[in-house]
Amino acid sequence: MMEERIFINNGPLMIESLLYKANPEKAVVICHPHSLMGGSMHNNVVETLQEAFALENYTTLRFNFRGVGSSTGHYAEGNGEQQDIIAVCQYLRERGFSDLVFAGYSFGSWVGSKIFKGTSNPFSFIIFVAPPVDYFDFQWDDLKDKIDLIICGDSDQFCSLKILKREAGKINAPLEIISGADHFYIGKEKALAEILKKFKLQKK
Numbered sequence: 001m002m003e004e005r006i007f008i009n010n011g012p013l014m015i016e017s018l019l020y021k022a023n024p025e026k027a028v029v030i031c032h033p034h035s036l037m038g039g040s041m042h043n044n045v046v047e048t049l050q051e052a053f054a055l056e057n058y059t060t061l062r063f064n065f066r067g068v069g070s071s072t073g074h075y076a077e078g079n080g081e082q083q084d085i086i087a088v089c090q091y092l093r094e095r096g097f098s099d100l101v102f103a104g105y106s107f108g109s110w111v112g113s114k115i116f117k118g119t120s121n122p123f124s125f126i127i128f129v130a131p132p133v134d135y136f137d138f139q140w141d142d143l144k145d146k147i148d149l150i151i152c153g154d155s156d157q158f159c160s161l162k163i164l165k166r167e168a169g170k171i172n173a174p175l176e177i178i179s180g181a182d183h184f185y186i187g188k189e190k191a192l193a194e195i196l197k198k199f200k201l202q203k204k
Contacts, residue, residue, distance in 0.1 A: 153181025
């Protein structure tokens with residue numbers, strides 16, 4: 001499952017990315033956890049997402065937000081990171097990918113949520129993994145009927161299940177809970193992949 005290291009232009013910035021080419025129309029954009037807390041595209045959950053989608057013949061693109069790894073620029077509190085996602089989507093669209101899936105883990109899901117509220121949402125299917133509802137305001141009311149799947153562990157340190165269940169119900173988002181999983185999914189990667197496979201097959 002060979003990925004190609006590429007750099008995507010985002011104005012004056014260069015976004016370091018790994019691209020796996022498969023389906024010429026369907027691609028998934030994978031966003032990593034918090035840039036200031038060790039998050040990168042080499043995170044175990046990000047890699048699980050990439051492998052799960054690649055096995056379903058999706059083109060995959062994971063990348064480092066600005067200031068992470070070899071991506072230029074600096075952390076921008078989620079605002080600049082939105083532009084990183086938009087630049088990645090533009091790169092894929094310019095190459096003929098018309099069906100884009102979003103898969104955001106932790107901080108990555110929150111950054112993505114800011115894009116979905118607009119009228120120019122580029123994604124046809126949206127997945128949140130471990131959205132850190134205890135730390136970020138997702139403004140859930142603006143996400144009604146826009147999130148296709150939320151996954152969370154029942155021992156997540158940064159995501160109150162009580163809050164998440166309430167908000168997922170309000171916005172009509174399917175919620176899958178992984179028993180024994182905390183925010184980091186160490187040893188629970190297989191369970192995460194199985195849920196992704198089930199929902200991707202439903203989407204086909």
